[in-house]
Amino acid sequence: MIRVNYEEVLHIHDELIRRFGGSFGLRSESSLRAAVDQPYLSFEGKDLYPSIIDKAACLGFGIIQSHAFVDGNKRTGGMCAMMLLSINGISFSPDDQEWRDVLLLVASNKMNRDEFNKWLHAAVE
Structure with missing residues (x-):
């Protein structure tokens, strides 16, 4: 399994801000690292998030919920x-509007980690 690391997340954030606008900056390094x-x-000895899809859901949810960045979470x-x-x-190619809606639900605490995980599993499979 190939991981997404902290430095890559910072790079992705900066590229998204450059491309789509918003404010650069990190509010909480420790929250983002977590x-x-x-x-x-x-x-x-057992992974808490055993599948790649579980890990992806956890990663996306965690970054959104941590509000570690000034903008672009x-x-x-x-x-x-x-x-x-x-x-x-x-392979994962969600409908753009549905994906935005789901991410907004996560950010507004209307979709929890388990619900996001289930949604992502259904969308990928």
Whole structure:
């Protein structure tokens, strides 16, 4: 499995801000690091997020919910989830409007981590 690391998330964020506008800046390095590390955690030798899709959902959700960036948290979380799927050979081409709507639900606390995970599994499979 290929991971998305902290530096890559920063790069993705900066590229999205350059391309689509918004403010650069990081509010909380520790919150972002926790969000980026979360998908790869294990307990007693078992991954907490066993599949790539589980990890992608955790990564996207964590980045969005952490509000670690000044701007672009939804875009960055969504793009990082898509990137994690892609670099691990999983095709994911959501409808743009539906994807934006789902990311907004996550950001507004109207979709929890489990619901986002289920949605992503259904959208990929």
